[in-house]
Amino acid sequence: MPIVFEHAVLVDATGQREDASLAFAHGRIVPAPSDTPGIDLAGAIVTPGxxxxxxxxxxxxxxxxxxxxxxxxxxxxxxxxxxxxxxxxxxxxxxxxxxxxxxxxxxxxxxxxxxxxxxxxxxxxxxxxxxxxxxxxxxxxxxxxxxxxxxxxxxxxxxxxxxxxxxxxxxxxxxxxxxxxxxxxxxxxxxxxxxxxxxxxxxxxxxxxxxxxxxxxxxxxxxxxxxxxxxxxxxxxxxxxxxxxxxxxxxxxxxxxxxxxxxxxxxxxxxxxxxxxxxxxxxxxxxxxxxxxxxxxxxxxxxxxxxxxxxxxxxxxxxxxxxxxxxxxxxxxxxxxxxGVAARKGRLAPGYDADLLIFDAQLELQATICRGRLAWARADWQERLAALPSI
Missing domain, CATH: 3.20.20.140 (Metal-dependent hydrolases)
Incomplete structure (x- = not known):
């Protein structure tokens, strides 16, 4: 079952999406399912790594x-x-x-x-x-x-x-x-x-x-x-x-x-x-x-x-x-x-590596996800992202 982020601001080179969902499984971004409960990221900005x-x-x-x-x-x-x-x-x-x-x-x-x-x-x-x-x-x-x-x-x-x-x-x-x-x-x-x-x-x-x-x-x-x-x-x-x-x-x-x-x-x-x-x-x-x-x-x-x-x-x-x-x-x-990796890195789109960054509104980094696994997080975000496998 994929991990889903909900109510996030998603930003990559193609633009900015408000109150959006993003899902990933097995280290890759996948289409976000409509019936899977997710982790609420309201107020957070998510970008590619x-x-x-x-x-x-x-x-x-x-x-x-x-x-x-x-x-x-x-x-x-x-x-x-x-x-x-x-x-x-x-x-x-x-x-x-x-x-x-x-x-x-x-x-x-x-x-x-x-x-x-x-x-x-x-x-x-x-x-x-x-x-x-x-x-x-x-x-x-x-x-x-x-x-x-x-x-x-x-x-x-x-x-x-x-x-x-x-x-x-x-x-x-x-x-x-x-x-x-x-x-x-x-x-x-x-x-x-x-x-x-x-x-x-x-x-x-x-x-x-x-x-x-x-x-x-x-x-x-x-x-x-x-x-x-x-x-x-x-x-x-x-x-x-x-x-x-x-x-x-x-x-x-x-x-x-x-x-x-x-x-x-x-x-x-x-x-x-x-x-x-x-x-x-x-x-x-x-x-x-x-x-x-x-x-x-x-x-x-x-x-x-x-x-x-x-x-x-x-x-x-x-x-x-x-x-x-x-x-x-x-x-x-x-x-x-x-x-030489533009086919799998640098976008928030299905098929791309789940290399993800979570920022607050001031663009202070809160957490980093490397290919679907939590690589680093501030103390308060570690609990919020406890459902993620960690490195």
């Missing part, structure tokens, strides 16, 4: 690790922030490919998690332009070769979902085409590409852009840079780190209007320090700390963020002014497209 395609960790857990169990510990922590699915971000290591980290990611993905689901790997680099490397150590960076491309695909064992690269690097054209043919979402990022270089590279297979405005040439009225080409090519979905630090809210509004609600993807780019106040931590061996809510390396360079997905939703709605259904779509349906 968030899909974070660009995160390096949180809750004290690193995704750049050689320990698969640390990735799965992050998966257990993430639902308290609204994340029900994510890509495991892997970055470079000095003078080599991150082989041990890729193996750990594969092991965690194949073991699986009943909590937030590791969907695949996001390889951020090592094919970056040194001029736009951001917080990434220059010793990690390298230029692509066909042999190394095949090595990456072999190490990922079919789990590489997203790769960030600078298309102006020698050998990048062949890399883009090979990975796109293999079903990998190719993202332009950490790039010093001119508008002309980006516009030539995107048709080769680029469909994603990593943290727009950050680690790329600024948009200039005489030199639009990569961002100008990203906006012009409708097949490209663009990330925004919605913490109000990486991109000013006014500029975020400009980007979201330029891309439109169906092409913008909200990410955290979070590090292990996310959710850990005043943390001192490492970003792949580089000492860093949180200063006034911003993650910085010892030299002051911003490195990732301390953003969580639930806070990103509030920032979009309350600061940037995005309508709630559009904001929800940017955290659910759109990233699911880039991760």
């Amino acid at each position: 968030f899909v974070d395609v660009h995160t390096h960790g949180g809750g004290g857990y690193n995704l750049q690790t050689t320990d698969a169990q640390e990735i799965l510990a992050y998966a257990r922590w993430a639902p308290r922030t609204g994340t029900t699915a994510f890509l495991v971000a892997v970055v470079g290591v000095p003078h080599a490919l991150p082989e041990a980290q890729l193996r750990a990611a594969v092991a965690a993905i194949e073991q699986g998690s009943p909590a937030a689901e590791p969907l695949g790997i996001h390889l951020e680099g090592p094919y970056m332009n040194p001029a736009r490397r951001g917080a990434h150590d220059p010793s990690w960076l390298r230029q692509p070769t066909p042999a190394e491309t095949e090595q990456i695909l072999a190490l990922a064992q079919g789990h590489l979902r997203l790769i960030t690269l600078a298309p102006e690097l020698p050998g990048a054209d062949a890399l883009i085409q090979r990975l796109a043919a293999a079903g990998v979402t190719v993202s332009i990022g950490h790039t010093d590409a001119t508008y002309e270089q980006a516009a030539a590279a995107i048709p080769l297979g680029i469909t994603h852009a990593t943290h727009c405005f950050n680690a790329m040439r600024p948009l200039h009225h005489r030199e639009p840079g990569a961002l100008g080409a990203i906006v012009e090519h409708e097949q490209v979905l663009g990330e925004l780190i919605a913490d109000g630090v990486h991109v000013h809210p006014a500029v975020a509004r400009i980007l979201l209007r330029a891309l439109g609600p169906e092409r913008a993807i909200i990410v955290t780019d979070a590090l292990a320090c996310a959710g850990v106040p005043d943390a001192v931590f490492e970003f792949n061996g580089q000492p860093a700390r949180v200063v006034d809510g911003v993650a910085r390396l010892a030299d002051g360079t911003i490195t990732g963020s301390v953003l969580t997905m639930d806070q990103a939703l509030r920032n979009l709605v309350q600061i940037v002014g995005v309508p709630l259904p559009q904001a929800v779509g940017m955290l659910t349906r759109n990233p699911a497209r880039s991760a």
